[in-house]
Amino acid sequence: MSDPKIPADFLWGAAAAAYQIEGAANVDGRGESIWDRFSATPGKVRSGESGAVACDFYNRFPDDIGLMEELGLDAFRFSVSWPRILPEGRGHVNPAGLDFYDRLVDALLESEIEPFLTLYHWDLPQALEDEGGWRARSTAEAFVEYAAVVAERLGDRVRNWTTHNEPWVVAWIGHEMGRHAPGLRSEAAAVAVSHHLLLSHGLAVPVIRAAAPDARVGIVLDLWQTYPASDSPEDTAAALRVDGEHNRWFLDPVFRGEYPDDLPERNAIVAPLIHDGDLETIAAPIDFLGVNNYSRAIIAAGPEGPRPVRNPEARYTEMEWEVFPDGLRAVLVRVANEYGPAEIYVTENGASFGDVRGHDGRVHDPERTEYLAGYLDAVGRAIAEGAPVRGYFVWSLLDNFEWAEGYSKRFGIVYVDYPTLERVPKDSFYWYRDHIARSRATRSPSPATPVAAG
């Protein structure tokens, strides 16, 4: 099944993040991150696991790039570990940390794989957390220093930059629900964190461009379309509120320079934190929006506020996320129509299922293949409806450290046998490889960028 709506220059990719795959936590001058500290705190991560070894991507990346070549990937999305670069968060730069990403970028380019670099995928240096973390405005300034150091070193070769990955998750799961590092439980903290993350994004955009004149800069948001559980006015209002808190709280400032005005309690918390010019800074023009999407939210009104509802008819992944491909189409079209980003990349999409290695030594994961086929079809439909989607990154290349779930949730299209770190491509890996190849063979070249057939 290839899709005639996919443009010729569409990028096929896979995504991963530093703390989830690199391991090598205590080598070459890397500092401590909040995820090292959180993982070492009893009761925080399932089975007491941590990213100390993970997939050992730090040492094995040449082989993993071999897997990317076998897939025929155009692009690889990875994140840089801030504590490898600035072990104390600011000040002293660790050359060995920069050297690692230098080697990684060169190896990707050597294989003709475009690096998509994320600066912050959740591993804040612990030294900054000790000074108030993202609750403190000064962390936004430290982020800009870090962004400049990385852009100055890699900006001659890396074109595609994103500042943050999923600021909603950082703010709310990390600071209000306490399920991610640093494990706080305070609505006021979450709101402050969200503002400082957004501010740091806006401050970093021109700094990255100054250091890397060819850079294309964006931000990655986790956008889940919300659906009311019924037509009742109460459920409709509840769904709108969740949409505001989760999606528009980030989209509105980035694209319009304002927080959504239908969330008065939130606005009251954030107002004193907004300095003159902050909202203009946050709305710095970006080149593309990254959308991470796995599922949708069905919301009903409840006595204590909006609550999620389960769909009894649907299939759910091991994360308890409903498989609902049309939610991705809907969110892409909606974002395109309401916010007009120049370009969109689906920067994460994928599924966790209970994969096992069979007697034949292989991993048969038909549910994942079915999931990916459904969601890729939805991407094609979004493009047909006018959404400027330029690429798709499957989450994830490898099974990896799934945050508070430890290694219990496997999202890879490549199975990792953790005791030996052996990589075993799953059936979905071969399906994705063939899908990419078919799409290249059949799609018609776009008029603007003729490409050789074949």
Ligand code: FCB
């Ligand atoms: C996203 C994260 C990513 C991974 C997937 C499953 O929220 O960005 O690191 O954990 O979920």
